[in-house]
Amino acid sequence: MLKFINQKGPLIEGIFRKSASIKLCRALKEELNSGDKVNLEDESVPVVASVIKDFLRNIQESIFSASLYDKWLGVLDQGNEEEKITASQRLLDQLPRVNTVLLQYLFGVLHNTEQHSSSNQMTAYNLSLCIAPSLFCPPNANSSELEKDLKTIAFVQFFLENCLQLWGEVSCDYLVSLLGESSIISDEGTSELQSFPGAAAIQGVQSPAGKQDAAPGAGLALSVSELSLSLDKTLLSTELGDTVS
Incomplete structure (x- = not known):
């Protein structure tokens, strides 16, 4: 589905x-x-994009992890851009691998979309305004409160505008090129996805407390085979809600 949006959406x-x-x-x-x-x-x-947002919104404890919510927003309080990027990289290193891979693909697509903002009118801010409510699940907050959280939107905008720096060698341009290849949806990718805790469902996305194979300082750059995950297969086995916006 991300491949479809990457090709048709910009x-x-x-x-x-x-x-x-x-x-x-x-x-x-x-x-x-x-x-x-x-x-x-x-x-x-628009239908596919809405289903993707709904999918992200229904990830248990959110793709950025509810337990790290305050730390993610605290990134904006760091001194300069370099310090903010470093703080973000450290937090990314605390997420389960499946979360990080999905974030790489997602922000690769968002980056590509933003590059065509002269045609689609979706600047980094506009994209952040639309996608932020699906990415964060603050503790003890409902969706209406989240949608009004300007700091969350500001963080997603920062993340989008700096995604190339955040992932170093694995740039969003590279991820976008992978999304353009038919080989990204492969049997190998499906098999690898099912190796994550929780089998092939996004229910396998865990909070850092339940994380396995969490080596501190492990590189954020993933191999091509690791990036070759079938995100569509994840969607197939995910139980999504009915509310779509």
Whole structure:
């Protein structure tokens, strides 16, 4: 699905901002969860983008991990850009590998989308405004409070504007090029995804407390085989909610 958005979305005005039919989104989610092969060419870009946001919003404790919420937002209080980037890299190193890989793909797509903002009107700020509520789950807060959290939006904007520096060798441009190759959705990728705790579902995304193989200081740069994860297969086995925006 990210591959589809990466290929079709950058030239669509208001991508990630436009609302989609709840009925069509529910139908796509049911089709994905059925396990049958889904032809996304039959779907509209806003519908696929809305389902992706809903998928992200329903990751248990959020992709950035609820337990690290205050630390992520604290990055903005660091002195200069270099210090903020270093602090972000240290926090990324505390996330489970599956979270980090998905973030790399996601921000690769967002970066590519922002590069076409003259056509789609989606600047880094506009993208952050639309995607931030799906990425964070602050402790003891509901979704309406999250959507009003300007600091969360500011952090996602910082993360997007600096994603090339955050991942060093594994640049977002490289990730975007991988998303453009058919080999990204492969049997090898599916097998590797199922090696994560929780099998092939996003329920395998854990909080840092439950993390395994968490070597402090482990490099953020992942091998091509590690990046060759079938994110669509993750979506197939994920139980998504019905609310789509």
